[in-house]
Amino acid sequence: MSEVVTNFPALRALTNGDNAVAVRTPPHNIEAEQALLGSVLVNNVAYERIGEILQPEDFYDPVHGRIYEAISTLINRGQIADPKTLRGLFDSDPALAPLGGAQYLGDLAASIISIINVEDYARLIHDLYLRRQLITLGEDVVNEAYRHDLDLPAVRQIEGTEQRLFELAKTGELDRGFVKLEKALVVSLKMAEEAHKRDSHVTGVTTGLRDLDRKLGGLQKSDLIILAGRPSMGKTALATNIAFNAARAWGEREGKEGSAVAFFSLEMSSEQLATRLLGEHASVPSDKIRRGEIKTDDFTKFLEAAKTLSRAPLYIDDTPGLSVAGLRTRARRLKRTVPHLGVIVIDYLQLLHGTSRRDDNRVQEVSEITRNLKALAKELEIPVLALSQLSRAVEMREDKRPQLADLRESGSIEQDADVVMFVYREEYYHARAEPTRRQDEDESKFNTRHQRWMERGEEIRNIAEVVIAKQRHGPIGTVELHFDGPFTRFSDLEKRFSEDRDE
Numbered sequence: 001m002s003e004v005v006t007n008f009p010a011l012r013a014l015t016n017g018d019n020a021v022a023v024r025t026p027p028h029n030i031e032a033e034q035a036l037l038g039s040v041l042v043n044n045v046a047y048e049r050i051g052e053i054l055q056p057e058d059f060y061d062p063v064h065g066r067i068y069e070a071i072s073t074l075i076n077r078g079q080i081a082d083p084k085t086l087r088g089l090f091d092s093d094p095a096l097a098p099l100g101g102a103q104y105l106g107d108l109a110a111s112i113i114s115i116i117n118v119e120d121y122a123r124l125i126h127d128l129y130l131r132r133q134l135i136t137l138g139e140d141v142v143n144e145a146y147r148h149d150l151d152l153p154a155v156r157q158i159e160g161t162e163q164r165l166f167e168l169a170k171t172g173e174l175d176r177g178f179v180k181l182e183k184a185l186v187v188s189l190k191m192a193e194e195a196h197k198r199d200s201h202v203t204g205v206t207t208g209l210r211d212l213d214r215k216l217g218g219l220q221k222s223d224l225i226i227l228a229g230r231p232s233m234g235k236t237a238l239a240t241n242i243a244f245n246a247a248r249a250w251g252e253r254e255g256k257e258g259s260a261v262a263f264f265s266l267e268m269s270s271e272q273l274a275t276r277l278l279g280e281h282a283s284v285p286s287d288k289i290r291r292g293e294i295k296t297d298d299f300t301k302f303l304e305a306a307k308t309l310s311r312a313p314l315y316i317d318d319t320p321g322l323s324v325a326g327l328r329t330r331a332r333r334l335k336r337t338v339p340h341l342g343v344i345v346i347d348y349l350q351l352l353h354g355t356s357r358r359d360d361n362r363v364q365e366v367s368e369i370t371r372n373l374k375a376l377a378k379e380l381e382i383p384v385l386a387l388s389q390l391s392r393a394v395e396m397r398e399d400k401r402p403q404l405a406d407l408r409e410s411g412s413i414e415q416d417a418d419v420v421m422f423v424y425r426e427e428y429y430h431a432r433a434e435p436t437r438r439q440d441e442d443e444s445k446f447n448t449r450h451q452r453w454m455e456r457g458e459e460i461r462n463i464a465e466v467v468i469a470k471q472r473h474g475p476i477g478t479v480e481l482h483f484d485g486p487f488t489r490f491s492d493l494e495k496r497f498s499e500d501r502d503e
Contacts, residue, residue: 054125
């Protein structure tokens with residue numbers, strides 16, 4: 001048989017003249033496993049230092065894994081785990097026969113002089129376990145790439161691989177644990193000091209809206225914020241305004257209150273979103289821009305607005321049909337390349353897909369999505385602002401101001417969210433409820449009713465409400481904003497409504 005010739009070192013290492021495969025033993029350290037088990041058998045207190053680091057499957061030798069699992073079970077029950085208490089479990093175990101039977105437990109304990117190094121042994125064993133898992137993951141990636149599966153395109157495989165890598169990396173996060181109150185207080189005082197130095201006294205990322213910042217303290221790290229509303233209430237416009245305000249504040253205020261923003265637009269294309277922002281800042285209705293109904297002078301406004309917009313670190317992903325796993329993958333990538341990424345906006349939650357492909361239970365799928373979004377906020381330590389639709393139940397009530405129960409699949413959304421806000425514009429419903437003269441109604445009474453309708457219309461004209469129905473770390477209440485419909489622009493309300501109305 002002819003010799004295999006290849007330019008790839010990996011293949012050359014696996015083949016020789018007879019095409020025999022050189023088998024490599026997965027990384028492991030039996031001596032370290034024996035030393036660790038012996039240490040715990042001698043002194044169960046050592047388990048307190050390694051219990052959160054190691055799992056039974058971390059051991060290369062399955063017998064060692066079973067011994068460790070038995071030790072963990074006894075200790076967690078409040079019992080002593082030593083060669084005597086474990087002997088009954090392993091007396092007739094055939095797996096221990098080649099090692100000397102249950103006497104092997106005594107040999108492990110007898111060979112230990114000190115338990116000082118037990119934590120080092122645990123970290124070494126866990127590191128070797130991660131290396132073996134990486135080898136297995138690499139083999140799975142190769143095999144899946146060779147398999148032609150129409151239901152698993154290459155892009156989806158990449159997302160799945162990154163998800164598995166992330167989950168594997170999380171198992172190595174060994175430094176999470178108790179934080180002494182003193183240390184937490186130092187961080188809290190530092191945040192308060194930084195907020196005090198700012199003119200707006202905002203502790204998080206600014207929304208660019210004074211009264212909303214006052215109520216929320218800005219968008220807070222690790223928070224999942226739900227912004228919901230019925231169609232035409234302006235939730236996308238408000239989210240776009242907040243995203244741009246946060247991005248613009250990054251440059252104008254030296255990053256103290258703003259940040260880079262990732263905007264996942266699952267409903268609108270990036271061009272449509274850019275057109276909306278351009279129209280808003282040039283004070284030209286975006287629908288006229290799309291139809292070409294613009295004046296020559298408007299192009300000067302466009303150029304000035306484009307200069308302002310282009311300086312804002314706002315990143316748009318308009319991929320349709322995105323899965324929540326794909327969104328997390330892309331957010332992590334952007335965070336690696338843009339360290340000052342501080343806000344993620346998703347328009348909107350119901351357009352995301354879960355990792356499971358079952359469509360029979362949408363409530364469970366939404367629960368998975370909200371859990372993943374909350375986990376993403378905690379992982380990247382930035383706020384995630386997700387838009388959500390409301391059910392039609394709002395339209396059936398006389399008072400159409402939204403409530404928590406109006407959220408679609410409300411149980412999981414309400415539970416996982418740190419903040420739930422609703423956008424409500426009474427003006428929208430009021431304009432569609434113009435009174436008509438009733439049969440046999442006196443004309444003067446009708447005129448009075450119509451006059452009251454017109455007066456109410458003037459009171460609420462261009463006024464929008466942001467109803468904060470849930471805030472885990474702050475007050476609930478209502479913030480009133482000015483809404484400029486033609487330009488889909490929200491701004492501070494400089495009228496008698498400047499104060500928040502608390503519930």
